[in-house]
Amino acid sequence: xxxxxQMSCNWKKTALQASSILWLVAMLTPTACRAQESPYxxxxxxxxxxPGNLEIETYTTSGIPRAGQNAYVAPYLELEYGVLGxxxxxxxxxxxxxxxxxxxxxxxxxENRFRPLKREHLINPVFYLEYESTSEASxxxxxxxxxxxDVISPNSELQPIKNHELEAKLILSSTVxxxxxxxxxxxxxxxxxxxxxxxxxxxxxxxxxxxxxSGASCRLCRENFLVGVELYGGLGSTVDGFRVHDTxxxxxxxxxxxxxxxxxxxxxxxxxxTSEGSPVLLxxxxxxxxxxxxxxxxxxxxxxx
Amino acid sequence: xxxxxxxxxxxxxxxxxxxxxxxxxxxxGWRAPSEAEARPNPLAKHPEAAxxxxxxxxxxxxxxxxxxxxxxxxxxxxxxxxxAVQQQSDGTLFWKITNGNPDRGMPSxxxxxxxxxxxxxxxLRTLKSxxxxxxxxxx
Numbered sequence: 001x002x003x004x005x006q007m008s009c010n011w012k013k014t015a016l017q018a019s020s021i022l023w024l025v026a027m028l029t030p031t032a033c034r035a036q037e038s039p040y041x042x043x044x045x046x047x048x049x050x051p052g053n054l055e056i057e058t059y060t061t062s063g064i065p066r067a068g069q070n071a072y073v074a075p076y077l078e079l080e081y082g083v084l085g086x087x088x089x090x091x092x093x094x095x096x097x098x099x100x101x102x103x104x105x106x107x108x109x110x111e112n113r114f115r116p117l118k119r120e121h122l123i124n125p126v127f128y129l130e131y132e133s134t135s136e137a138s139x140x141x142x143x144x145x146x147x148x149x150d151v152i153s154p155n156s157e158l159q160p161i162k163n164h165e166l167e168a169k170l171i172l173s174s175t176v177x178x179x180x181x182x183x184x185x186x187x188x189x190x191x192x193x194x195x196x197x198x199x200x201x202x203x204x205x206x207x208x209x210x211x212x213x214s215g216a217s218c219r220l221c222r223e224n225f226l227v228g229v230e231l232y233g234g235l236g237s238t239v240d241g242f243r244v245h246d247t248x249x250x251x252x253x254x255x256x257x258x259x260x261x262x263x264x265x266x267x268x269x270x271x272x273x274t275s276e277g278s279p280v281l282l283x284x285x286x287x288x289x290x291x292x293x294x295x296x297x298x299x300x301x302x303x304x305x
Numbered sequence: 306x307x308x309x310x311x312x313x314x315x316x317x318x319x320x321x322x323x324x325x326x327x328x329x330x331x332x333x334g335w336r337a338p339s340e341a342e343a344r345p346n347p348l349a350k351h352p353e354a355a356x357x358x359x360x361x362x363x364x365x366x367x368x369x370x371x372x373x374x375x376x377x378x379x380x381x382x383x384x385x386x387x388x389a390v391q392q393q394s395d396g397t398l399f400w401k402i403t404n405g406n407p408d409r410g411m412p413s414x415x416x417x418x419x420x421x422x423x424x425x426x427x428x429l430r431t432l433k434s435x436x437x438x439x440x441x442x443x444x
Contacts, residue, residue, distance in 0.1 A: 047415070047416050050412045051407075051410060085405070085407025085408055085409075086408070115407070118406075118408065119404045120404050120413060175415050177419075211421065212354065212418075212420045212421065212424070213357030213361050213421050213424055214357055214360075215353070215356025215357050215360060217360065261364070291368055
């Protein structure tokens with residue numbers, strides 16, 4: 001909590017320090033790297049975590065304010081674990097700090113992705129189920145449903161309102177000539193209150209900058225970069241009706257850079273297409289993959305695997 | 306908060322219980338369709354591309370198949386030097402890299418661009434054991 005408080009007060013200084021640390025980490029780590037991670041922040045494709053591996057990811061969503069709004073930084077930590085070849089589970093811890101307001105821990109989420117088909121197909125479906133225990137002050141905007149988050153009311157009003165929500169997504173994803181094309185259809189139900197079902201969507205396309213790997217070990221090779229674009233937004237609810245004009249929608253270029261053997265950096269500036277929500281969202285992410293995490297934990301407890 | 310901790314603990318226990326690898330065996334059901342099997346390697350006339358394949362192999366494959374492709378026992382991973390592997394066509398190896406065999410621990414590498422998967426196939430051909438009889442690559 002203290003961390004978030006400091007972050008909201010000194011966010012420029014913290015951002016500078018964080019980027020310096022990330023750069024240092026990038027320069028000190030080996031240049032060999034793994035298969036590129038998806039560059040998306042909101043859209044899911046059909047690729048799951050390798051079984052037994054743990055990916056530790058930190059993200060921030062920063063909202064540039066409109067008149068009458070305050071800027072905010074919403075950091076979140078994601079632990080992504082490959083349970084089986086076709087089952088990935090993730091735990092999220094999230095917070096939020098708003099300039100001239102306060103900093104709060106906004107809750108946690110537990111999500112699961114299941115891939116029903118064993119082989120690659122033209123369209124690959126993935127089923128997504130999530131439970132959220134968050135407050136109304138949550139602003140990470142990992143997805144946008146209904147009318148989007150409240151980015152105007154103060155934390156003192158929003159934080160006491162707790163939500164227990166179930167969310168389902170149908171993820172459809174294709175690989176066409178080295179392009180990934182993915183679409184997510186989202187339905188969310190707040191089981192704490194009668195808000196009906198809220199809906200949202202996310203689409204993304206992405207491609208590596210180079211499709212042939214060079215023989216040399218390099219950090220700035222084009223093959224280490226993925227670029228693309230995402231489009232996401234809310235579609236109203238069963239209570240307020242299906243609507244698109246007064247809900248937030250964003251278009252967001254995305255880029256990811258495989259920095260090291262296990263680490264990658266992502267960035268995405270999202271621009272609002274409607275007058276709802278924040279006009280610009282700046283998203284940063286760093287992920288680090290712990291290979292063979294399951295065996296490492298088993299060895300800690302005397303196991304052989 | 307207590308409910309959250311219990312949920313996470315129960316989930317972790319379930320994950321561990323269901324996350325066991327029961328041991329590697331050649332999966333007779335893991336067969337490439339005939340059209341995939343017949344696909345030639347577009348990089349076959351560019352042996353220099355194998356250097357990139359080696360880099361990709363070290364990035365993505367040594368974790369289970371070991372530095373020289375002989376397969377790590379603890380991972381129940383296939384020995385890629387075996388004739389049983391080397392006798393498979395380029396198209397079959399490409400199909401297996403692309404699709405994986407997720408229920409047997411082999412992930413799909415369709416995330417890699419197509420040419421990089423062909424580079425991996427090119428490099429796999431260099432892993433033939435010195436003691437193994439040489440085999441012509443099936444096209």
